[in-house]
Amino acid sequence: MDPKRPGTSFSNGAVMAGLRVSNLSYNFGAKPALQDISFDVDRGQFCALLGPNGAGKSTLFNLLTRLFTSPTGRIEIDGQDLAKNPRAALARLGIVFQQTTLDLDLTVRQNLRYFAALHGLSGRAADLRIDAALERLDMKPRAAEKARTLNGGHKRRAEIARALIHKPLVLLLDEPTAGLDAAARQAITGHVHDLSAEGTTVLWATHLTDEVRPDDRLIILHQSRILADGLAADISGDQPLADRFLSLTAPA
Ligand code: ADP
């Protein structure tokens, strides 16, 4: 079987993980931000990481991208150990941070060219990748516009396109729809679900239950711990997910 294909299974029935986190903890001084976090996301799976503000979502993303390191636990990105093989692991990773990181004075294409250059791509090879990524997010018509002039949804789509240029196997998005209107949120969640259907492993952090589909994998993070992990439909049971989420995260 092709190990690059999503959901690749082995003869023993195991599925190759796109992302594997084992026993990961992180503290800010005496304050725990993550406590003994473990989960696997299958290759090509869309996994929503749902948690209220302060749950530890961005801390997890900072560890997954190696902005932070932790002496405890282990992270594997498409089979590559992040601590042992950081270059190989990070080469497989695309990231959209919580705060926009576009250069507002550059056009969309210039922003993407700059990122391509950081990955050693230039000239025609870079332009082909940039065109494909912009096309993928329906952003080609905006390529020549300055980032500053884009609306919030288009800025986010430009950032997602940028995160795809080096063809990552695993895509991390930290609250990518924060502050956007309903139509823009729906467009972006749709695009990213399509990417996972085509084989990209996705971890999507959010605090909004309406972005989670019943057939999504769902991890609920609250006060530095995982409270639930499974199929969203199973976790919500006979309740709407919003109610289930509120009851799980309500103060004791
Ligand atoms: P989320 O992204 O889910 O909103 P964060 O990972 O940003 O949560 O924060 C998790 C916890 O860690 C929160 O209690 C937050 O106040 C704390 N925290 C985050 N960043 C820092 C920091 N740089 N210094 C101290 N505490 C922090």
Ligand code: MG
């Ligand atoms: Mg955050």
